[in-house]
Amino acid sequence: MNSIFKRFLLIIIVAFFTPYLFAQEEAQKFYDQGDYLQAAKIYNEQLKDTKKPSASLYYNFANSCYKLGLTPRAIANYYRAWRLNPRDNDIRHNLAFVMAQNGQNLVPTDIPEIAFNLFFYLSLIELEGLLWLLGWLFAIVLIFVLITDNGKLKKLLICLFVCIILVATWYLFRRPIDTKPLAVVKKIQAEVRSGPGENFPVNLSIPRNHIVQVKDRKDNWTQILIPSEKTQGWVLKEDLEEI
Amino acid sequence: MSFRKIFLLFIFIISTLNVWAQTQVYAHVDKTYVEVKEEISLVINVVSNSTNIKYPIMPSLPNFNIYSSGQMRSTTMLNGNVTVKMQFNYTLSPRFAGKSTIGSFAIEVDGTVYKTDPIEIEVYRAGQGNTANAATSNQNFTYAGSKAAYQNKVKTIKNNQNMPNNAGRNNNTSSLSKQVPTLAGNKQYPNFFMTANVDKKEAYLNEQINLKIRFYHNKGTIGSPRYERPKTEGFIFEDIKTNDGVEQVGSSTYSYYEFEVALFGILPGEATIGPATVEYIPSAGIMDAFDTFFNSVSKPQVVKTKPITVHIKPLPTQGKSSYFSGAVGNNFKITAQVDKPEAHVGETIILTTKVSGIGNLRAINSLPPLDLGPSFRVFDSTSSSSTKIQSGLVGGTTEFQTIIVPRASGNFTIPETILQYFNPKTNSYETIQSSPINLKVLPAEENDQDGTSSVQDFSQVDTAQNSKIEKFSSDIYYLKKEGTSLPSKILTSVKEFGKYNYLLFAVLALALLINFISKGEFEFLSNQKAYLRAKRQIANAKNINDVAPALQTYLSAKQGKPLGITTIAQSAKNLKLSSATSTLLNAFWQELEMLKYAPADTLKSDVALKQMIQRALNLLKQIEKEAK
Structure with a gap:
């Protein structure tokens, strides 16, 4: 009876994961053949079907988009991948590469690269996980200290507390950056108007592939913030690829 | 036969010869032995009795950087026959050592295409030039000052192409009768007079304004009247056509010569087209001219047009982007192509980008920089323009040739070139872009023995540089396999506990x-x-x-x-x-x-x-x- 159950479980697992892995291999095959459109289609389907897509999936989809010349979509997906796994060299390289092609820097020029890499060493999810993990460890050690009144454990408890404070501070600085809604400009020269409508004058235009911050939405219009220009305005929703 | 008759016959023969004069097209260079990057002056001369002379179509000159040094035109009128002499000046700078040929330039005159003979140039590396050979170079036809004048014009356009602006447009066409000079106390028109019309009195920077100048006469002249262009400071001009005809003005029938010129304002503000003048010696008839020749000569007379003031509006800032090329006009198109879609590492590929449209294409003197990453060496573009005049509108094509040399094998894409121009018809900026080009670069060919041509010399230099280990990262990295590290999995899993993590606070509270x-x-x-x-x-x-x-x-x-x-x-x-x-x-x-x-x-x-x-x-x- 037990062996039947194990076999049944194995079949279920294989049946669940095989289509996913098979699709990945199929997409890779198309990519290798230079049929980036087919590869992109498969990755896109997977992104739609997966509840929590992995950084690799976003990255592979972005690669296909880039090869197809869909640079704004590529940037958006590299960014998503980077948010999930910021210390991955491939993701970081490709995002920085595509951004550099459009005159933008992933690492701000006024920040040392090492500091930037350290600050973005963990993803926000990992950072939150680390915070909870430290909290649980602290609680466990605290209980032991209360029971045993052990001096060494007390020192460990203090260390854990300091770690929690540091990680919490890190998390508090990171959270606003990572949760900031961003978008990539899709149009060659997107017109930025002073209000959400054609009747408002065009204040400036932004080139394609530029990353902007999303501030608000109204009907078919999106309010964007351009920190480099210290200005904001409204752009047609269809001109943006939201990250 | 009296002396008078003999002289008349002589005049007739000379006139007939002039009518039958054939179109002549020829090219000269000032030297045929040069060092790399030394300049050669190339002059294309066209002599024709037709006014319909089009701009030369240049051959492919990948071994030279080529710049236009301007043009000269002289028009001679003799008894109603017009002889036009056009001179197109170019400055060439050889890129590579070796023998190179300046191919045939094609010039269309009155529907017939004439071609110049190819010219061979021997190019030496710097410091190896044969000075003895230099002495055998051809006649020097360089026209001092013309290149500088052209460069000044281009520079002025460049400096002003991004000026801010706001304004409307006004097509103010003056009628002929309004331009005819009013003579006080005399209701009749004089025997000789001139008119000048512009098709608009207000235009944007670099927008075309057509100026028509007519010299009317209802009496003959002795010799050819001498026409002097109006001074057009603040404009660059392009000849459109010369014409002649007959028109009823007032109660008299007048013959006229017409000069049509396209003007492009290069500075915002008020710009004045100065008076055009014609100097002539009036004559009552051909026999009188004969008498005059032998007896008394009439004094030369001068007629002038009135100066015309045109308002040049700056271009609007709204909608202008970094892709703005300075061009003003309409129906602009851009195409890009390579001479070969497949090449080996170190082999030269010529990328030709053509911009065509109606407007002042000279304003587009460069393309946005081409960034192909470290996998390619990209050399400065050379440009050449050909002007086409259709229905009085100046247009044509500007061609940019960029030499690119691949340094690594693989499949690459030359990105699209984006340009923006101002369309005065729609009063807005319009953006055009070429299609991206796919390139396949194969690994470098070994044992390339044929290194005689300059281009291959160049590739050898490049291959020699490739003997060192070089890092190429001009493309995105390859796909990734699924998988995350264990610490990442642990941390993510802890986060995934979600609301159960809040039990931590309960545990802590209990412990405390x-x-x-x-x-x-x-x-x-x-x-x-x-x-x-x-x-x-x-x-x-x-x-x-x-x-x-x-x-x-x-x-x-x-x-x-x-x-x-x-x-x-x-x-x-x-x-x-x-x-x-x-x-x-x-x-x-x-x-x-x-x-x-x-x-x-x-x-x-x-x-x-x-x-x-x-x-x-x-x-x-x-x-x-x-x-x-």
């Missing part, structure tokens, strides 16, 4: 509560605990001697002081017990002290033990009530 309780931080709980503990100990006493320690511990706990520090009397005082209770406590304590020495049987006696326990419990209850 236990801690507080155990350390007696909550006094009421601690006191309650001491009372209950003492009560339990006394009630469970097996011996009378067990009662005293329980009572003593209770009193110490109530005072918050260690055991044995205070006496019973002091304890009663500290706990602020009533005198009755204090007395009772002291008496009971003394009794307990004495019972320590009583026989063991007494101490274990049930009756005595129960009595003592009951008394102790009563006393304990009393103390608990009174203690503060």
